[in-house]
Amino acid sequence: MFSKACQYGLKASIYIATISYDGKRVSLKEIAKEIDSPEAFTAKILQDLVRHNIIKSVKGAYGGFEIPKNEISTIKLSQIVNAIDGDNIYRGCGLGLHVCDEEHPCPVHDQFKAVRTQLKNMLENTNLEQLALDIKSGVSFLKL
Amino acid sequence: MFSKACQYGLKASIYIATISYDGKRVSLKEIAKEIDSPEAFTAKILQDLVRHNIIKSVKGAYGGFEIPKNEISTIKLSQIVNAIDGDNIYRGCGLGLHVCDEEHPCPVHDQFKAVRTQLKNMLENTNLEQLALDIKSGVSFLKL
């Protein structure tokens, strides 16, 4: 459904949110360890999220990544997916047609529309705070 | 959502169904032209679908691909997706965790479950006949 880069980006963002919730900052090294992802590749993805203003980075000793506490509940999964994988999953045709709309639908246009809409709603209605709290309380997990 | 191979496989299957509906057979060349796909790559995918017993091939002059008429309405999109992309889209974790179930859910497990279920139902409840008839009647399109 999502690229690996996007999966790492989502997991990293959620992890950063759990740490930022306590007013702390976290290093790339720790993030990669906690979400079980390749460090250098994860660095690229985080840079991308920084450029998209979704997370903040602080360079130098005692630096790391963070999300301003008051922003944690405002960041939606859709923003992260969009930044990394683009909007094809919302907009694109399920069969890859260049043109596919109500006027000229692909054979599965209607069937896919419902799925895509549900996915879109889900991603737009889920924010980092909800997910971070579940991680903190041990209800859900970021690795294994 | 699906790989390109899978998109080509779906489109090709739908096109073959429209032709088989009239009791005819169609060549790789025509299929690739009608669904706007690379010929040699499409050949590999069709071979795969033949091995999975989803379509039939006839070698030699006047050969080609076909679907027995009485099977057209029994072939579900899920079979095609499964043959080409595997079952990861139904089974796999949205964040790529190796283990992700009710006991040890990833942070978005519940949210994804609904989307995946809807996608699964859609693919299992859509068969080639419905789609082929829409193509034949000009309601939907396989290219552009």
Next chain:
DNA sequence: GTTAATTCGGATAAAATTATCCTATTTATA
């Protein structure tokens, strides 16, 4: 039988995605 039209299958190439490495830059602390 010969020919032409086909699918099959192996080898290879191109492109995209995923992953690694190394250096530069920044910054807190001693």
Next chain:
DNA sequence: TATAAATAGGATAATTTTATCCGAATTAAC
């Protein structure tokens, strides 16, 4: 100011996916 701990970013490598090429096998028609 020197040092160590970080992120930033460019170059490159490995892997996977997508795509092409070509010869072999099959089969209908002449």
